[in-house]
Amino acid sequence: MDSTSVIIIGAGMSGISAAKTLSDAGVKDILILEATNRIGGRIRNTYFADLSVETGANWIEGVHGEEQNPIWEMAQQLGLRTFRSDYSNLSSNTYKQDGGRYEKAAVEAAIDESEKIHSLGEKYSKTLPPSGRNDISISTFQRLENKIPSTPLEMIVDYYSYDYEFAEPPRVTSLQNTVPLPTFDDFGDNVYFVADERGYKSLVYNLATMFLKTNSQGVIVDPRLQLGKVVTEIQYSGDGATVSTDDTSSYRADFVLVSVSIGVLQSDLIKFNPVLPKWKILALYEFDMAVYTKIFLKFPFKFWPDGDDREFFLYASKRRGYYPVWQHFEKQYPGANILMVTVTDEESRRIEQQDESTTKTEAMEVLRSMFGKDIPQATDILVPRWWSNKFFRGSFSNWPLGVNRHEFDSIKAPIKRLYFTGEHTSEHYNGYVHGAYLAGIDSANMIIQHIRDGFFEVEIKPKDSY
Numbered sequence: 001m002d003s004t005s006v007i008i009i010g011a012g013m014s015g016i017s018a019a020k021t022l023s024d025a026g027v028k029d030i031l032i033l034e035a036t037n038r039i040g041g042r043i044r045n046t047y048f049a050d051l052s053v054e055t056g057a058n059w060i061e062g063v064h065g066e067e068q069n070p071i072w073e074m075a076q077q078l079g080l081r082t083f084r085s086d087y088s089n090l091s092s093n094t095y096k097q098d099g100g101r102y103e104k105a106a107v108e109a110a111i112d113e114s115e116k117i118h119s120l121g122e123k124y125s126k127t128l129p130p131s132g133r134n135d136i137s138i139s140t141f142q143r144l145e146n147k148i149p150s151t152p153l154e155m156i157v158d159y160y161s162y163d164y165e166f167a168e169p170p171r172v173t174s175l176q177n178t179v180p181l182p183t184f185d186d187f188g189d190n191v192y193f194v195a196d197e198r199g200y201k202s203l204v205y206n207l208a209t210m211f212l213k214t215n216s217q218g219v220i221v222d223p224r225l226q227l228g229k230v231v232t233e234i235q236y237s238g239d240g241a242t243v244s245t246d247d248t249s250s251y252r253a254d255f256v257l258v259s260v261s262i263g264v265l266q267s268d269l270i271k272f273n274p275v276l277p278k279w280k281i282l283a284l285y286e287f288d289m290a291v292y293t294k295i296f297l298k299f300p301f302k303f304w305p306d307g308d309d310r311e312f313f314l315y316a317s318k319r320r321g322y323y324p325v326w327q328h329f330e331k332q333y334p335g336a337n338i339l340m341v342t343v344t345d346e347e348s349r350r351i352e353q354q355d356e357s358t359t360k361t362e363a364m365e366v367l368r369s370m371f372g373k374d375i376p377q378a379t380d381i382l383v384p385r386w387w388s389n390k391f392f393r394g395s396f397s398n399w400p401l402g403v404n405r406h407e408f409d410s411i412k413a414p415i416k417r418l419y420f421t422g423e424h425t426s427e428h429y430n431g432y433v434h435g436a437y438l439a440g441i442d443s444a445n446m447i448i449q450h451i452r453d454g455f456f457e458v459e460i461k462p463k464d465s466y
């Protein structure tokens with residue numbers, strides 16, 4: 001059994017950023033074990049109708065603010081093809097369930113009302129004690145303001161404001177930890193859609209090639225990256241750890257850094273030996289893994305109104321979250337005749353479990369109610385299944401009501417020589433690519449400190465003392 005300084009489990013953004021940080025600090029004796037046959041994790045593109053589309057992360061969120069989003073900086077350096085998403089015309093593009101569009105003024109009034117309550121929520125949130133003891137859900141705050149979205153129009157505006165970002169309804173989302181959201185506060189309100197033949201994942205790949213060996217074609221050939229290695233067991237102690245994979249290999253290391261999603265940590269894919277302490281299990285299970293699904297549909301010709309001011313459109317169903325947010329790609333892929341619709345949470349789980357022809361039929365019914373009976377049938381459909389995939393178990397973490405700093409710090413805290421990273425451990429930006437990147441650096445720095453000083457201590461304060 002070869003021995004290594006640090007084994008990193010997972011080659012998504014956080015695992016690669018951690019490995020690079022270790023390598024830059026002189027810890028070159030690393031081994032990255034990745035279950036799938038590629039790097040990038042939840043950043044993944046695939047071909048649909050001969051075009052590269054992103055089934056996972058799609059936007060660089062938080063751009064042009066006071067601070068520079070590190071992912072935006074990388075995208076600029078690589079010349080990634082990006083498009084600013086402009087949602088300012090939704091008031092002209094909101095469709096009724098039974099046909100026709102809402103009057104612009106009616107949608108504007110609903111959006112203004114929602115934004116007003118949101119601003120009040122921001123002010124209220126800032127008055128709450130850091131312990132999180134008095135945290136409430138976003139819905140509870142709406143109720144306090146006597147404003148519970150209930151008409152289809154109010155519900156779609158509410159969905160767009162919260163579920164479309166957090167992939168869970170405001171009923172479960174913590175007000176204190178998401179309103180205001182540090183991503184937009186720190187990095188700016190703009191979001192940029194990535195539509196590049198090389199894929200959003202090229203950012204992860206580029207980071208990896210800064211410390212892993214490549215051949216003359218730019219392919220990573222470094223033995224320190226092992227693909228197709230499904231970790232099934234981690235034995236850990238104060239001296240080091242042994243990691244076993246499903247092909248019966250074992251690897252010994254001084255430290256292990258686990259970067260798998262919180263959804264995977266909530267499943268039994270990886271057995272920890274000894275079992276994780278109760279405080280860790282509690283914290284891991286209290287956080288949420290949300291599900292966000294982008295469904296792509298290909299048509300023989302365009303039947304929707306095009307133009308920049310029509311890129312995003314909403315469907316206001318009486319059933320909240322039913323095929324709600326639509327996007328056309330005239331700007332990104334002119335002439336491709338592709339639409340994308342986003343669903344989340346229960347709808348995502350329901351759709352993942354049904355066959356694609358049923359999903360296509362449902363989506364076509366919604367489109368017919370928006371654009372009339374004569375529209376053409378979709379010729380192809382793509383439904384990514386992140387929740388069913390045992391290496392992900394969802395799309396990204398969402399901060400639920402009931403979790404305060406105590407639980408959050410516990411999720412990240414190391415146990416002996418077993419360390420944790422991933423977007424769900426990011427200090428301020430859980431759920432995002434930049435959160436994964438920064439969390440990787442943070443966790444690697446803890447290990448570097450441990451190597452240097454011979455120990456690393458985190459202080460997890462009792463719940464009431466925050």
Ligand SMILES: Cc1cc2nc3c(=O)[nH]c(=O)nc-3n(C[C@H](O)[C@H](O)[C@H](O)COP(=O)(O)OP(=O)(O)OC[C@H]3O[C@@H](n4cnc5c(N)ncnc54)[C@H](O)[C@@H]3O)c2cc1C
Pocket residue numbers: 009010011012013014015033034035036039040041042043055056057058059060061229230231232259260261264269270292293294386390391392394395396421422423424431432433434435436
């Ligand atoms: C549909 C969707 C849309 C999203 N949209 C956006 C967006 O627009 N903007 C944004 O900023 N973020 C978005 N995100 C979130 C973003 O993709 C993630 O926050 C980020 O990529 C997570 O990186 P990570 O390294 O923490 O985890 P991961 O990318 O999940 O990396 C963990 C790695 O561990 C591997 N692994 C799992 N189990 C094992 C095992 N047993 N053994 C070995 N390896 C294992 C996995 O295969 C994976 O490669 C989206 C995510 C999804 C799924």
